[in-house]
Amino acid sequence: MAEQIEASVAIATAVARCRPEVLCAYPITPQTHIVEALSRMVRAGDLAPCEMVNVESEYSACSVAIGASAAGARAYTATASQGLLYMAEALFNAAGLGLPIVMTVANRALGAPINIWNDHSDALAVRDCGFIQLYAADNQEAIDMHILAFRIAEQLSLPVMVCMDGYVLTHAIEPLELPSQEQVDSFLPPFAPRQILDPDEPMTIGAMVGPEAFTEVRYLAHLRQQEALDAIPALAQELSERTGRACGGLLSGYRTSDAALVVVAMGSVLGTLEVLIDEMRGEGLSVGALAIKTFRPFPRAEVAAALGGAARILVLERAIAIGAGGVLTDSVRWALGARQTPLHTVIAGLGGRPITRRSLRPVLEAAATGGLGELHFLDLRQDLVDRELARCRSSARPGPHAEAILREIGIVGAGPV
Amino acid sequence: MSAAADRSPQAERRDEGLRFYQTGTFAVGGRLLAEHQRTVQSQPRRPSSLTKGHRACQGCGEALGARYALDAALRAAGGRLIAANATGCLEVFSSPYPESSWQLPWIHSLFANAPAVASGIAAALRAKGREDVRVVGQGGDGGTVDIGLACLSGMFERHDDVLYICYDNQAYMNTGVQRSAATPPGARTATTEPLGGHPGNDFGQGKSAPLIALAHEIPYVATATVAELHDLEAKVARAMEIRGPRYLHLLVPCPLGWGSEPSETILIARLAKESGLFPVFEAIDGAIHAVAKIRRQVPVREYLRRQRRYAHLFADGGREDVIDRLQAAADRNIVRFGLLEGSAPLAGDLLGAPAPGELDDLSGAQAP
Numbered sequence: 161m162a163e164q165i166e167a168s169v170a171i172a173t174a175v176a177r178c179r180p181e182v183l184c185a186y187p188i189t190p191q192t193h194i195v196e197a198l199s200r201m202v203r204a205g206d207l208a209p210c211e212m213v214n215v216e217s218e219y220s221a222c223s224v225a226i227g228a229s230a231a232g233a234r235a236y237t238a239t240a241s242q243g244l245l246y247m248a249e250a251l252f253n254a255a256g257l258g259l260p261i262v263m264t265v266a267n268r269a270l271g272a273p274i275n276i277w278n279d280h281s282d283a284l285a286v287r288d289c290g291f292i293q294l295y296a297a298d299n300q301e302a303i304d305m306h307i308l309a310f311r312i313a314e315q316l317s318l319p320v321m322v323c324m325d326g327y328v329l330t331h332a333i334e335p336l337e338l339p340s341q342e343q344v345d346s347f348l349p350p351f352a353p354r355q356i357l358d359p360d361e362p363m364t365i366g367a368m369v370g371p372e373a374f375t376e377v378r379y380l381a382h383l384r385q386q387e388a389l390d391a392i393p394a395l396a397q398e399l400s401e402r403t404g405r406a407c408g409g410l411l412s413g414y415r416t417s418d419a420a421l422v423v424v425a426m427g428s429v430l431g432t433l434e435v436l437i438d439e440m441r442g443e444g445l446s447v448g449a450l451a452i453k454t455f456r457p458f459p460r461a462e463v464a465a466a467l468g469g470a471a472r473i474l475v476l477e478r479a480i481a482i483g484a485g486g487v488l489t490d491s492v493r494w495a496l497g498a499r500q501t502p503l504h505t506v507i508a509g510l511g512g513r514p515i516t517r518r519s520l521r522p523v524l525e526a527a528a529t530g531g532l533g534e535l536h537f538l539d540l541r542q543d544l545v546d547r548e549l550a551r552c553r554s555s556a557r558p559g560p561h562a563e564a565i566l567r568e569i570g571i572v573g574a575g576p577v
Numbered sequence: 578m579s580a581a582a583d584r585s586p587q588a589e590r591r592d593e594g595l596r597f598y599q600t601g602t603f604a605v606g607g608r609l610l611a612e613h614q615r616t617v618q619s620q621p622r623r624p625s626s627l628t629k630g631h632r633a634c635q636g637c638g639e640a641l642g643a644r645y646a647l648d649a650a651l652r653a654a655g656g657r658l659i660a661a662n663a664t665g666c667l668e669v670f671s672s673p674y675p676e677s678s679w680q681l682p683w684i685h686s687l688f689a690n691a692p693a694v695a696s697g698i699a700a701a702l703r704a705k706g707r708e709d710v711r712v713v714g715q716g717g718d719g720g721t722v723d724i725g726l727a728c729l730s731g732m733f734e735r736h737d738d739v740l741y742i743c744y745d746n747q748a749y750m751n752t753g754v755q756r757s758a759a760t761p762p763g764a765r766t767a768t769t770e771p772l773g774g775h776p777g778n779d780f781g782q783g784k785s786a787p788l789i790a791l792a793h794e795i796p797y798v799a800t801a802t803v804a805e806l807h808d809l810e811a812k813v814a815r816a817m818e819i820r821g822p823r824y825l826h827l828l829v830p831c832p833l834g835w836g837s838e839p840s841e842t843i844l845i846a847r848l849a850k851e852s853g854l855f856p857v858f859e860a861i862d863g864a865i866h867a868v869a870k871i872r873r874q875v876p877v878r879e880y881l882r883r884q885r886r887y888a889h890l891f892a893d894g895g896r897e898d899v900i901d902r903l904q905a906a907a908d909r910n911i912v913r914f915g916l917l918e919g920s921a922p923l924a925g926d927l928l929g930a931p932a933p934g935e936l937d938d939l940s941g942a943q944a945p
């Protein structure tokens with residue numbers, strides 16, 4: 161039965177039902193409500209046996225999770241943005257050690273300029289760290305993906321990041337269904353670690369490896385992620401059978417089978433896209449959307465198959481690879497192989513700028529008719545950019561762009577609405 | 578635990594008026610001692626945390642210190658001990674796969690996070706109700722005093738049940754002897770060459786991790802050297818009787834980095850203590866309660882001249898000024914920590930506060 165609940169609290173409850181033994185986190189917006197709710201459960205004794213470690217940094221959060229997981233405990237942490245990058249070294253380490261830590265990333269932009277609102281720059285910046293990366297399109301999926309994440313992580317002995325859009329998802333209050341404790345228990349067996357620090361069977365974990373074996377070790381890590389391409393749909397199916405709804409997976413297509421133009425995207429923008437696609441379909445335009453739910457491992461063959469019928473592809477990116485363009489674009493192009501399907505990259509929703517149907521519609525229409533360039537920035541105020549460029553040319557010390565642009569717009573402290 | 582173990586061997590020896598000083602030998606047998614007073618290493622069935630086959634340099638103080646410290650901890654834990662190790666010489670020389678020298682469960686994660694990894698292990702054990710298994714975190718001075726300090730401070734203030742051991746060889750040895758915040762003034766390292774009038778490492782920099790630990794008011798803080806292995810073992814044993822964060826800072830000479838004779842590692846560690854340059858003390862709950870007195874005081878130059886990292890102080894013309902400043906630093910330690918027989922640590926001084934009565938009246942001072 162659905163209950164009206166703040167998504168962060170729902171995520172915390174879902175995590176609690178996975179019976180974690182060690183929780184560790186450092187506060188960062190917009191992850192805080194998840195951790196606060198978990199902390200309350202531990203303090204009240206509702207989540208036991210479980211240790212909550214209030215660490216002094218995200219680097220420590222990931223490191224505490226590493227120690228806890230290596231000692232055989234189910235470990236969970238959550239972060240976002242600057243915090244995720246502050247963990248970077250430990251992320252690669254946790255993955256390299258094959259420790260099945262589960263982490264929520266409440267996706268948020270990266271500074272400078274510092275910005276607390278949503279985009280995908282944070283998780284995409286660490287896309288190659290060895291964590292599996294799942295991207296939730298809505299809060300129900302975010303809940304289910306967390307339960308899935310623990311099972312995937314422990315079955316494959318790999319850490320998993322569940323990425324959910326900061327604020328847009330984390331702070332929404334809506335009716336959500338929480339899997340019952342019995343449902344979770346029947347899906348998620350107790351953690352049986354593949355390696356453990358145990359005085360009865362002493363082992364050395366994390367020692368140095370030279371060029372003699374490093375390539376093979378890395379290749380095996382890659383293979384393990386490839387295994388996840390089979391495991392994720394199978395486990396998602398198994399969870400679906402218990403909950404009676406679709407629960408994550410690799411991809412999902414919305415009206416793609418006969419679509420001439422397919423929009424590829426990750427995260428909460430899928431909801432907007434579906435409504436828009438319905439509208440445009442009503443007007444006779446042949447459009448569909450492909451949601452990437454698993455970005456690491458990248459489901460190359462599945463993406464290629466899903467895009468097989470598309471005459472044109474639009475990759476909607478909530479991040480920018482500065483100096484290159486899109487991040488997801490590269491993977492989609494790789495999936496297409498030798499196929500020369502025209503492909504457009506649209507950078508949208510950076511630092512919390514809303515992605516509206518009104519803005520998307522003309523872009524999709526232009527793409528459908530071949531009238532869109534290769535790289536497009538949604539809602540970019542070219543007039544502001546041009547004036548700022550001119551201003552900078554006329555001064556040797558022009559100061560921050562952000563300040564000048566906000567002065568021009570005449571609003572401070574809020575994005576354009 | 579037996580009744581005898583309730584008291585430290587050191588305390589017992591004190592009661593009996595017997596003191597154990599190591600002289601020119603590496604043996605720690607102690608046939609003069611009663612069975613229960615003998616060192617862990619002299620027991621026929623001693624634990625062996627770090628066994629043969631590691632690649633430490635000849636005379637490596639870190640290898641010796643780690644083995645004594647961990648064997649003592651293993652004994653205290655009844656063999657149920659897990660170690661988290663920072664990147665550094667100790668990690669590298671002991672562990673390359675497939676030739677690990679570790680006989681206890683051991684994990685290396687990163688350079689800066691050993692205290693946090695240890696905290697995580699401790700949290701896991703607590704959640705699982707495994708009170709019987711104990712946790713040690715360890716690393717070099719760089720991994721502890723510099724890059725790992727935030728994790729260490731967090732581990733202290735959260736009161737996590739971890740014994741952390743810093744093996745202080747006073748520089749980043751594993752990367753080729755660069756300066757750390759534990760490098761003493763006057764010492765030459767690869768990044769503190771005595772060039773352009775610099776005395777080697779500059780004066781007025783660096784920090785004392787033991788005093789920083791003390792300021793956290795954790796239950797146990799101690800310093801030790803590999804010259805006094807009985808003392809080291811006794812401190813580990815005492816630390817292991819306590820739950821919560823504990824810190825042991827161990828001076829471990831490094832023949833390669835210090836330019837000393839491998840055969841003089843113990844001697845040099847002893848001279849560090851006997852000159853007053855490295856105060857050996859023990860603190861409980863934020864207050865120093867015991868110091869190792871200097872037995873035969875030596876001028877710092879006796880310590881310095883045996884190490885090529887100080888050779889520039891003695892070469893053509895020399896740097897008497899630098900040697901004098903180092904002597905002054907040792908003399909200050911001697912007064913501050915009460916290192917001479919019959920003296921006591923300066924009340925209130927150790928955390929930087931003047932003793933009562935010496936307090937400056939700041940009431941009339943200008944606001945900054």
Ligand SMILES: Cc1ncc(C[n+]2csc(CCOP(=O)(O)OP(=O)(O)O)c2C)c(N)n1
Nearest residue numbers: 665666688717718719720748749750751752
């Ligand atoms: C984040 C990071 N920075 C730098 C290094 C390189 N590094 C590895 S070991 C080491 C020196 C270790 O010095 P210390 O902790 O004093 O231990 P020692 O080798 O002297 O025993 C350094 C700088 C690293 N591995 N990781």
Ligand code: SF4
Nearest residue numbers: 633634637666831833
């Ligand atoms: S360089 Fe120093 S610390 Fe490292 S193994 Fe050699 S003697 Fe030991």
Ligand SMILES: [Mg+2]
Nearest residue numbers: 717718748750
């Ligand atoms: Mg060192």
